[in-house]
Amino acid sequence: MTLFLDILWTVLLPIFLMIGAGAVLARCFRLDADTMGKLNLYVFTPALVFVKFTENTLEASDMGSIALFWTSLVAILLAVSAAASRLAGVRVADRPSVAIGSAFTNSGNFGIPAAQLAFGAAGAAVQAVILAMENLLFFTLGLLLASGWRSSPAETMRTLVRQPVLWAIPAALLLRGHGNLIPTPLAVAVSTLGAGLVPLALVTLGTQLAGARHGSSGPALTAIVGIRLVAAPLIGLALVRLFAIQAPVSGMLVAAAGYPCAVNSVILAIEFKRSPTLASAAVFWTTLGSAATVTAVLSCVR
Numbered sequence: 001m002t003l004f005l006d007i008l009w010t011v012l013l014p015i016f017l018m019i020g021a022g023a024v025l026a027r028c029f030r031l032d033a034d035t036m037g038k039l040n041l042y043v044f045t046p047a048l049v050f051v052k053f054t055e056n057t058l059e060a061s062d063m064g065s066i067a068l069f070w071t072s073l074v075a076i077l078l079a080v081s082a083a084a085s086r087l088a089g090v091r092v093a094d095r096p097s098v099a100i101g102s103a104f105t106n107s108g109n110f111g112i113p114a115a116q117l118a119f120g121a122a123g124a125a126v127q128a129v130i131l132a133m134e135n136l137l138f139f140t141l142g143l144l145l146a147s148g149w150r151s152s153p154a155e156t157m158r159t160l161v162r163q164p165v166l167w168a169i170p171a172a173l174l175l176r177g178h179g180n181l182i183p184t185p186l187a188v189a190v191s192t193l194g195a196g197l198v199p200l201a202l203v204t205l206g207t208q209l210a211g212a213r214h215g216s217s218g219p220a221l222t223a224i225v226g227i228r229l230v231a232a233p234l235i236g237l238a239l240v241r242l243f244a245i246q247a248p249v250s251g252m253l254v255a256a257a258g259y260p261c262a263v264n265s266v267i268l269a270i271e272f273k274r275s276p277t278l279a280s281a282a283v284f285w286t287t288l289g290s291a292a293t294v295t296a297v298l299s300c301v302r
Contacts, residue, residue, distance in 0.1 A: 004299045011117045012295050015110070018199055019287070022206020033211060036204040037263070044201070045108050045131070046164040048194035052128035053172030054182075062249065063129050069239050069253055070133040074141070076235055077103040081227055088219040096145045097275040100268065101224040101282040102232075104142055105259040107134040109201040109208075110287065114259065116198060118298055119252055126252045135165050138264060146268035208263050209284055220275070224261065224282040229293040233258035251301030258297050260286035 025031055058066075081102035085095045105111060107130050115123035139159045160166060175181055182190075236257030240250040261283045269279035 003302070004295060007118070007298045007302070008291070008295045011114065011298060012291050014117060015113055015202060016291060018113075018202035019206040019209065022203035022208075023210040024206075025203070026207040026210035031207050033204065033207040036200070036207060040109065040197070040201050040204050042164050044193055044197040045112075046168040047190045048112065048124075048197045049128045049131060049165050050168040050172045051191055051194040052125045053169055054176055056125045056128070056172075056176070058125060058129070065243060065245055066126060066129045066249070066253065067133050069236075069243060069245065070130055071137065072239055072243075073232070073236055073257055074103045074137050076239075077227060077232060078141070080231060080235075081223065084223045084227060085220070088223050090220045090223060094220040094275045094278055096148070096272075097265070097269050097278045097282070098220050098223050099145055100142050100265045100274075101261045101279060101286075102227040104134060104138050104262040104265060105228070105232075105256065106205070106262050106283075106287070107131040107256070107259065109205040109263060110290075111256055111259050113198040113202055114294065115252060115256065118255065118302075119248065122248065123252050126249055127256060130253075130256050132165060132169050134262070135163050136160070138262065139163060142265070142268060146272040146274050148272070205263065205287070208266075209287060220278055221281055221285065224278075225285055225289060228261055228282075228286050229258055229289050233293075233297045254301050255294065255297050258290070258293055260290045 022031075026033065078099055081099045082095070084090075084102075085098050090098055107127065111131065112124055112127050115127035119126075140156055143156055143159055233254050236254040240253055245253065261279075263283055266276060266279045266283055268274065269276040
């Protein structure tokens, strides 16, 4: 219990205070959450990913293990969500949102700050790999699910190409161990932008949650919350044992598996008219519920 309260106080409470600040600002001023989201996606997140991959001491085999873990986790969660939707009698129209909400996490706005506060620089480095995999899978599988598998390969590829996070990774890997090749002004600028991601991401998340619809959506919402916050970390625990991933990376992966729903799920739901109210409610309630569940998971893995 002491460890639980310590993690709640030192890791989760700072996160929720910054999220709360964003929500209050959104209520007091007309903040443009869409613009803030674009700043996160196109400026601050690529900068942090570039820095973390450049400085990353993880071996290629470790990155491969993380990629295999995350791909397997998403695949299993999609299968679990499909089964849960059928058993719970979820409306067919709501099932794409249940699948996306269950399988994809908020790896950026929530995940990187949580990993950095809980595990330090090593946690942020592992989370950067997860974020890259999450973007790759979300903008392929997630996009296809939301569109009803109507997206053409060309459209999917165009969406991926527009994600700067995925460009930051090969650039960083090429320069890994050769930081002296980066001009000093550029290195300082990128490093400073990367350092600003954590507070901006959480304030942005607060502004996005302030505009979310929080109403209940019955069994569909229950399925998403249960899978995302409870089933996902348990499946993650089974996978790290199956793949023989060692501590401390194993603990970081199990914790990351239980982070709340991806905010991008709301964007896809609105774009393709896939139960946007359900998607918004799922983001809100899983973020709120993660204060308890993520704290509990961190207490176990640490």
